[in-house]
Amino acid sequence: MTEQSRFDRIGGADAVRAVVDRFYDLMEHEPGYAALRAMHQADLFPMRVSLAEFLGGWLGGPRLWFDARPCACMMSIHRDMGITRETAAQWVHAMSRAMAECRVDPALGAEMQQAFLHMAGGMMRE
Numbered sequence: 001m002t003e004q005s006r007f008d009r010i011g012g013a014d015a016v017r018a019v020v021d022r023f024y025d026l027m028e029h030e031p032g033y034a035a036l037r038a039m040h041q042a043d044l045f046p047m048r049v050s051l052a053e054f055l056g057g058w059l060g061g062p063r064l065w066f067d068a069r070p071c072a073c074m075m076s077i078h079r080d081m082g083i084t085r086e087t088a089a090q091w092v093h094a095m096s097r098a099m100a101e102c103r104v105d106p107a108l109g110a111e112m113q114q115a116f117l118h119m120a121g122g123m124m125r126e
């Protein structure tokens with residue numbers, strides 16, 4: 001039996017896009033994510049595309065984001081953003097809520113949450 005990729009387990013591109021859309025909707029409308037929202041451009045549409053393409057490839061699906069940026073490193077992209085403990089926690093919290101509300105399989109959601117916590121920890125600069 002061939003092992004399913006995490007991209008298949010989450011439900012493919014539509015499911016990834018739903019999580020990403022919910023993530024940015026929460027960021028946009030919930031006061032608890034105001035500091036995180038303030039770091040982003042007024043128009044979140046490009047981020048909705050970018051994060052969905054990144055996550056799709058990262059989960060084992062089409063590598064759109066990676067193919068468009070052959071040498072890009074996610075950690076380097078965030079290095080000079082001045083990410084604090086507060087904004088890192090807001091990112092991880094909003095993503096965790098988005099995954100739960102979109103009914104991502106709990107075991108897969110927990111795996112992804114661990115990886116996001118790890119990445120966010122490395123992106124913090126204070």
Ligand code: HEM
Pocket residue numbers: 036039040041042047050051054074077078081083087088089091092116119120121123124
């Ligand atoms: C630790 C907390 C994080 C904060 C505060 C943060 C913040 C930001 C900000 C402010 C931008 C630029 C947005 C804009 O131009 O409007 C950005 C870009 C981006 N972030 Fe994060 N981020 C965090 C963690 C992450 C993580 C863990 C991932 C991936 C799992 C991620 C994926 C992305 C992507 C894909 C982009 C777009 C880069 C591009 O396509 O050029 N971020 N982030």
